[in-house]
Amino acid sequence: MLLDEILKHNDQFLNDAKYLNYEATKFPKKQMVVVSCMDARLIELLPKALDLHNGDAKIIKNAGGIISHPFGSIMRSIVTAVYELNAEEIFIIGHHGCGMSQTNPKKTLQKAIDRGTVTQAVINTLEYAGIDLEKWLFGFDNVVDQIKNNIVLVRSHPLIPNDVPVHGLAISPDTGQLDLIVDGYKEVSSNKYK
Numbered sequence: 001m002l003l004d005e006i007l008k009h010n011d012q013f014l015n016d017a018k019y020l021n022y023e024a025t026k027f028p029k030k031q032m033v034v035v036s037c038m039d040a041r042l043i044e045l046l047p048k049a050l051d052l053h054n055g056d057a058k059i060i061k062n063a064g065g066i067i068s069h070p071f072g073s074i075m076r077s078i079v080t081a082v083y084e085l086n087a088e089e090i091f092i093i094g095h096h097g098c099g100m101s102q103t104n105p106k107k108t109l110q111k112a113i114d115r116g117t118v119t120q121a122v123i124n125t126l127e128y129a130g131i132d133l134e135k136w137l138f139g140f141d142n143v144v145d146q147i148k149n150n151i152v153l154v155r156s157h158p159l160i161p162n163d164v165p166v167h168g169l170a171i172s173p174d175t176g177q178l179d180l181i182v183d184g185y186k187e188v189s190s191n192k193y194k
Contacts, residue, residue, distance in 0.1 A: 025055065028055065033078055037065040045171075066146065101141060
């Protein structure tokens with residue numbers, strides 16, 4: 001069982017004091033916050049490609065790295081990182097070949113029904129209550145456009161200071177190559193969004 005393996009490993013990790021290799025404070029040394037995708041290929045690749053080590057940055061991950069609401073948990077985390085944890089720059093990093101660009105909400109809902117988790121009646125009730133499940137489950141069509149949309153949302157947010165650069169990059173999940181989409185320094189100097 002996976003849980004048993006994890007707990008056994010954790011006991012050994014503690015006994016060998018391996019945690020000492022990862023000591024850091026809650027304040028990011030590089031004073032940055034990263035919003036990225038939860039893709040398993042990026043767990044080690046993203047920090048290596050950015051030369052990040054334990055304690056260097058606040059990293060926020062979710063499906064597609066999507067900031068779906070200006071007052072949702074992702075934006076709350078960004079605002080907290082800026083005001084409480086001394087983050088001075090924001091990096092929005094999407095990735096090529098993201099699964100959220102290939103989602104099919106109808107198929108996802110059908111899988112939930114097929115698994116027995118949900119009935120069509122539950123889906124109907126949620127939709128009757130005004131929840132557009134297909135829109136909620138849909139990711140995006142184009143990663144570059146999604147990165148730009150995230151940047152506009154962050155830059156336009158009333159709690160994000162004008163002088164905080166918001167950079168946009170797309171990473172290759174195969175090689176770690178970073179493609180610059182938006183240079184946040186240029187956006188700050190032009191005050192394009194405020």
